[in-house]
Amino acid sequence: MGVGIKVENLNAWFGKHQALHGINMDILPNHATAIIGPSGCGKSTFVRCLNRMHETNPDARAEGKVQVKDMNIYGEGVAPVDVRRRIGMVFQKPNPFPSMSIYDNVAAGLKLNGFRNRKKLDEIVEKSLRSSALWDEVKDDLKKKSGASLSGGQQQRLCIARALAVEPDVLLMDEPASALDPISTSKIEDLIFELKENYTVVIVTHNMQQAARVAEFTAFFLLGKLIEFDKTEKIFTTPTDKRTEDYITGRFG
Amino acid sequence: MSEATPQIQWHRRVADKLATALAVICVLLVILPLAAVFIYLVIRGVGSLNLAFFTHIPSGSPGEPGGGMANAIIGSVVILLIGSVIGVPLGVGSGIYLSEYSRGQFGKVVRFTADVLNGVPSIVIGIAVYGLLVLRQKHFSALAGGVALGIMMIPTITRSTEEMLRLVPNSIREAALGLGIPQWRSTLSITLRTAMSGVITGVMLAFARVSGETAPLLFTALGNSYWSTKLNQPIAALPLQIYVYALSPYDEWHRLAWAGALVLIVIIVATSASVRWVASRGFAGGAQ
Ligand SMILES: Nc1ncnc2c1ncn2[C@@H]1O[C@H](COP(=O)(O)OP(=O)(O)OP(=O)(O)O)[C@@H](O)[C@H]1O
Ligand SMILES: [Mg+2]
Numbered sequence: 137m138g139v140g141i142k143v144e145n146l147n148a149w150f151g152k153h154q155a156l157h158g159i160n161m162d163i164l165p166n167h168a169t170a171i172i173g174p175s176g177c178g179k180s181t182f183v184r185c186l187n188r189m190h191e192t193n194p195d196a197r198a199e200g201k202v203q204v205k206d207m208n209i210y211g212e213g214v215a216p217v218d219v220r221r222r223i224g225m226v227f228q229k230p231n232p233f234p235s236m237s238i239y240d241n242v243a244a245g246l247k248l249n250g251f252r253n254r255k256k257l258d259e260i261v262e263k264s265l266r267s268s269a270l271w272d273e274v275k276d277d278l279k280k281k282s283g284a285s286l287s288g289g290q291q292q293r294l295c296i297a298r299a300l301a302v303e304p305d306v307l308l309m310d311e312p313a314s315a316l317d318p319i320s321t322s323k324i325e326d327l328i329f330e331l332k333e334n335y336t337v338v339i340v341t342h343n344m345q346q347a348a349r350v351a352e353f354t355a356f357f358l359l360g361k362l363i364e365f366d367k368t369e370k371i372f373t374t375p376t377d378k379r380t381e382d383y384i385t386g387r388f389g
Numbered sequence: 390m391s392e393a394t395p396q397i398q399w400h401r402r403v404a405d406k407l408a409t410a411l412a413v414i415c416v417l418l419v420i421l422p423l424a425a426v427f428i429y430l431v432i433r434g435v436g437s438l439n440l441a442f443f444t445h446i447p448s449g450s451p452g453e454p455g456g457g458m459a460n461a462i463i464g465s466v467v468i469l470l471i472g473s474v475i476g477v478p479l480g481v482g483s484g485i486y487l488s489e490y491s492r493g494q495f496g497k498v499v500r501f502t503a504d505v506l507n508g509v510p511s512i513v514i515g516i517a518v519y520g521l522l523v524l525r526q527k528h529f530s531a532l533a534g535g536v537a538l539g540i541m542m543i544p545t546i547t548r549s550t551e552e553m554l555r556l557v558p559n560s561i562r563e564a565a566l567g568l569g570i571p572q573w574r575s576t577l578s579i580t581l582r583t584a585m586s587g588v589i590t591g592v593m594l595a596f597a598r599v600s601g602e603t604a605p606l607l608f609t610a611l612g613n614s615y616w617s618t619k620l621n622q623p624i625a626a627l628p629l630q631i632y633v634y635a636l637s638p639y640d641e642w643h644r645l646a647w648a649g650a651l652v653l654i655v656i657i658v659a660t661s662a663s664v665r666w667v668a669s670r671g672f673a674g675g676a677q
Pocket of ligand 2: 179180181310
């Protein structure tokens with residue numbers, strides 16, 4: 137089951153440059169929330185703060201409160217590794233492990249965390265590949281082919297399966313379809329629709345039609361600030377803020 | 390445009406052919422000396438290769454026919470093993486440190502040290518190990534020889550490992566971290582594994598380089614005309630034996646030296662090939 141995320145006064149920096157300013161946001165469980173905004177407004181930074189990937193950059197820093205179920209992920213004594221296991225991530229560019237077979241790519245998160253039960257692994261790998269709509273295309277060469285030998289769209293679905301295999305509560309997706317053709321894109325959108333039943337999905341996108349298609353809620357970011365956050369329909373039809381309106385009507389950005 | 394096109398194409402085609410031809414010539418120029426050395430070694434050395442060469446130690450009196458290099462072959466294997474046991478883990482380990490963990494000043498110091506050590510002549514390393522180990526132990530030893538070769542391997546392996554790990558795209562590391570895999574695990578099982586063939590190439594280059602080293606062994610392993618596999622005793626080694634035999638005035642020993650050189654090359658090539666073969670089978674074997 138997905139869980140909600142409560143973001144309170146989240147700030148993030150790259151060195152001296154502040155990339156996020158006091159973000160407050162209440163992300164509902166089992167829904168998809170879209171993050172939109174012009175390039176460089178802090179969308180990636182924001183989602184990377186939600187699973188503490190932001191701080192993997194040497195001079196990056198984040199501060200604030202991000203409550204996921206019963207845990208403040210920025211609380212004292214919380215290990216980033218545990219956070220990331222519960223909050224999975226799919227990156228903008230497909231990044232399968234090139235030295236591993238398709239099977240091992242999907243199993244990596246479990247195997248490398250010490251999970252050894254082979255039968256259970258087989259089940260999870262199949263289930264994850266089915267959820268990411270890739271199973272039928274790869275089931276015959278799971279262990280024969282490298283993850284890098286798939287097409288871009290297949291690779292991205294492989295990365296989704298890999299993220300699902302560790303059974304997170306939340307799935308963060310940073311422009312998951314931006315490098316893909318229309319067919320792969322629509323497959324991934326269908327997928328997001330299904331994933332919502334079991335996960336909370338946060339998806340960054342530049343494509344407003346995509347946001348409208350997959351997400352119930354949309355957040356509009358500008359210059360590191362959250363300008364407006366509401367039902368997708370509301371954002372796209374009657375936004376409250378002038379800047380949101382300007383952006384979605386294409387007047388800037 | 391339609392008039393200019395054929396001419397441009399003509400120019401391009403010639404340029405293309407020229408570039409290809411140049412590349413081919415360069416390749417030939419590289420292969421030529423390599424092949425020449427190998428063929429020459431085979432011609433000169435293969436005649437003296439017989440069972441005795443691999444099973445006997447040198448004959449008692451100088452220049453007398455018969456005898457072999459069994460002790461030197463085993464000695465080289467022993468010294469190279471010691472060298473690799475020291476050089477490979479330390480070299481790969483510091484390479485990993487430089488590429489994955491070092492941020493700031495200390496990393497630069499380590500890198501600079503490795504580069505300087507890389508440039509130190511091998512004989513100097515031999516003398517250093519002589520001073521640090523041989524003088525203290527009061528005798529030459531296989532161990533000292535292995536240590537000298539190991540020290541020589543470290544900087545080469547460190548730098549090549551670092552370079553190879555740097556070629557692994559950052560997105561791969563992010564993918565691993567994003568799955569909640571601990572950094573050390575992701576470094577070993579994913580980053581290092583992705584760069585494995587390059588890292589192995591670096592290790593094999595270092596191995597091949599020290600395999601033929603004579604100078605650092607003169608002060609450390611010393612050489613031995615008799616059987617010895619004791620680590621704290623002087624031990625024979627192929628390069629040492631070749632050196633002694635090649636400088637001797639006896640034809641018989643010259644022939645043995647050629648055979649020894651051939652065996653040395655074969656050992657290097659065989660090690661390199663088998664390590665690669667083992668590593669290449671790794672692909673679908675699974676995350677460890
Ligand atoms: N690695 C980095 N080092 C320094 N500054 C960075 C780094 N990554 C991003 N920034 C800065 O942080 C701000 C937010 O960047 P971010 O990547 O979150 O934007 P984005 O909204 O995802 O843009 P895009 O739509 O182009 O992906 C930008 O001003 C950018 O210059
Ligand atoms: Mg981005």
